[in-house]
Amino acid sequence: MKKDRFVVAAMTVTTLLSIGEITHAQLAEASTFSQPMMLAEASMDMKSMKMGDTLTTAHHATGTVKKIDATAGMVTIAHGPIASLDWPGMTMGFKLKDTSLAKGIKAGDTVNFDFIHSGDEYIVTRLQLAGK
16 A cells, blocks of 8 residues: 555656656745646746736826936826726826936926836836927
8 A cells, every 4th residue: 555655656746747847846836826826837937037028018197297306216296097007096106217217307297108017116117298
């Protein structure tokens, strides 16, 4: 009986190792996810993913600049609803990808802007006066 369990266990490990070269560490890590995960996904190389291309989406909005802090690289904008995120209109701070984006823009200006979500930040990638 013990020999049968050993054979079944050995066959299971051999099968799992042959599917995408899954290591013990990857199996242990995969078991901690709260959502089900296919074994083939456990062997994916996350380092090869282009995070900017596959995980970030540019969002477009229009709003009124409330404040620009060039030293901190931040802009506060009262924006309208953003359908791509299912957001209502609100006032919030955004990080500027480059402080030069705010050149010629001041508090009170109406702007069109694009931004991405990266980590825990929303980063403005395009900022221009509305109508230009």
